[in-house]
Amino acid sequence: METAVFRLEGVTKRYGDLVALDNATMEAGSNEYISFLGPSGSGKTTLLRVIAGFEAPETGRVIFEGRDITNLPAHERGIGFVFQNFALFPHLSVIANVGFGLRYGKSPQPEAEIDRRAHEMIDLVGLKGLEDRGVDQISGGQRQRVALARTLAMQPRLVLLDEPLGALDANLRGRMRTELRAIRERLGVTFLHVTGSENEALAMGDRVVVLDRGRIIQTGRATEIYDSPNSPDVAHFLNRFNLFDGTFRAGYFEGPFGRIPAPGARRADRDVYAIRYDRMRAVAPGSAVQGPALKATWIASEYLGSAIVNFFETDGGRVVEMEQHLSLGAPQTFEPRQDCLLTWNPEQAIVFGREAA
Amino acid sequence: MEQRFLKSVLGVYVAAFVIFLYGPFIVLTILSFQQGPDGGPQFPIIEWSTYWYQQLFGLTPPSRIAPLPFGDALIRSLILSMMTMVVSTVLGVMSAQAFRRKFKGSSVVFYLIVLGMMVPGVLTGLGTSLLANNVIGIERHWYTTAFATHVSYTFPFAFLVMLAILNRFDASVEEAAWSLGVDPWTTFRKITFPLIFPGVLSAMLFAFTLSLDEFPRTLFASGRDQTLPLAIYGTFSVEIHPNIFAFGVLTTLFSFALLSVYGILMGLSVRRARRQAMQEDIA
């Protein structure tokens, strides 16, 4: 990240008693793909709306290309926005939608230029031949492309995407993901992408920003966040970790699996033991295991194509997941209600503790 | 079973209701074909004729019954209704647009506007004529004082129609336009207005018809020159002849024509907007 194209400084936004954004500070470089991850109500959409200028923050500043744009109206910002519901202009054709900003925007272009750029954008998103269709005469995926083309035609340096793939079916979503990345790389624009799906966030973002209750709780590269979430909440949102409550004291974590050494514990507001689904191993009960051992019974499994997820229930009644990648060989199979012993390499666990350094 | 029985009973009831609603008008239509000029505005029909229709257009030889003095009044009424329609629709769209944002005192403003349709016309009319005639001391005219009361009456209707339309309006298309660098006013002209146009048309229709038929306010607030309802009211006090019935039938037919035009405009508005967009692209 050589030059910061965009910066948020201590932005706070309230709706009545509800704090939608709490002192949010972040930065985005040029030509960067940042995805925002967080549960619904975490303030992701509000964050985008504040950046776009649809909402005004109570405090804090929004800086874009070196300018303070906190008080600049949306239409003077030059920031693109792609809506979840696409928000196409229903009374206009595809080409008129794409050319709308060029025609009526800040610097109106000559008709020939509008036509040329609109066609160029339509080609870019692969909608050639649909130019004169009404926007209610095309499919969901095509509408998504129109929305994108309409935004990109303005050549913004920053594009905000609010769950742009949320309204599409799974198949289309996968294809659009790849295309979105490819289009962005070709144009060299910065994308801020809000998503409710942790897979999408991790797969698409160069960097991932995790939000919870209006606060930015972690920012980092996808692999960083994935390998070392900095709080139990982040680990929870990633939906990749089994989380156990317990007590961390003097370098040891005591949980339902016994008392095991936890040397590299991180400081957090509560004691939580996190171990990734794909680090779990299941062995026969009574096997001699070193380290953690958790008695559990097998309930069900789910086939994901490249991996298989097994669900176990512990004595305490909580569900523990174990993911096995099929590339690592044939997966284990289990009988219903089969008793197992779950274990893992404690060095691969992430431990959070109030007493940690 | 029970439901089915109830539905047919109610169906019969509604038929009776429609007869009740239309009975007077049917009788009026029949009597408008009364023989003239001696036939009166009651049964029995002496002889079927179109005498009274001819009389309206001055096609009959002069008789003891004077033609209705409606010509000028009709023109005044049409002008007044047009003026009222334009002003109250503009005010209605503006206020309803303002109500899309929460603001302090919105309840007070809401009731202030809606008050216009809740205050009986006789009071608005009386108050306005007191204000003009006694307190300020200016002359009353149909195009000044009466016009003011007409708008204060029809504006709430236009406002409520637009409020209902804008409540359902998806604001994200406007935000999308802003994010494309289009300023709010252009966004309103090119996006919001075309999309709410059917609602605007309804508001206009509402305001126009209410104003055209407005009577109590006009009675007090217009000066010498009569509007159409006042002219009709004038015939109440003298003897009634079937020519007023013939006039009623004709105005109703005229209204029908207007309603049809409105319906066709409604149907076309969406299609036209789309076609226009296409033409802009071809151009």
Place this chain on the structure above:
Amino acid sequence: MSTTALSIEARQARVTRWLLLPGIIWMALFLVVPIAMIVYVSFWTQTTFNISPKPTLASWQQFFSSSTYVDSLWTTIRIWLIVLAATFAVGYPTALFVGLFVKSKTLSTVLLVICVIPFWTSFLIRVLAWRPMLGKEGAINIVLMKLHIIQQPIEVLLFTELSVIIGMTQIYCVFMVGPIAFMLARIDRNIIEAARDLGAGFGRIFWKIIFPLSLPGVVVGAIFVSVMVLGEFATSGALSGRKVNLLGNIIVTQVGSLKWAMASVVGVILTVVMGIVIAGFLRIVDLKREL
């Protein structure tokens, strides 16, 4: 750079203010001020040919000491209550059919349009049309005699309080039908289905579900009808042969003889009645929330 610039919120608030201003000014000037004038002028001194702003209670005393005036107040309230009840009784079943029983949206729209069409005839001509309907040689008497239901024509039909009530009911009942049908059409049919699956009969479903949900419509309709009936003078003038004198009729005749102060007193009384009635209805339903 941004210190002098208005925030987005302030800018929006400014736009809102400018959008509202013309409407507020218009309503204040041409609605609120005129009504205030009625109150003001009701305390003016009236002489036979003149009126002067010297404050006096004379017109008020005159109103309450005259049985003609006080009677007109009671007549207004009586006619209003009867017409309100009649429009409700006549309109509710129709609304029930249009809003709830008719499943096809097209048919219910067509029925509503049929209800609205009479409004395209001038209000005064609609009033006038009742004369050949109700008269001694009117349509109703002719039909009843042809059917041998009556031997002698009924004379009380026209130029009585009854004719005023019939006329007003016909003219205003559609204002009941519309809002009620609108509310009924909004009822989620699944609720009714669910209640029926639980074995509830129509009567029970009606009183427990349908009627309460249609109540806002009834109130809106009642406000419409009340506003119009309380301010009436044309129907009563044209169909009662001057026998029924409503507050509105008094105002018209007083203004006609340039008795502005007395007209204002009656106007104030009408305003008070109006205010009580509307406030009462609005206590039942919050109009703004229902829209």
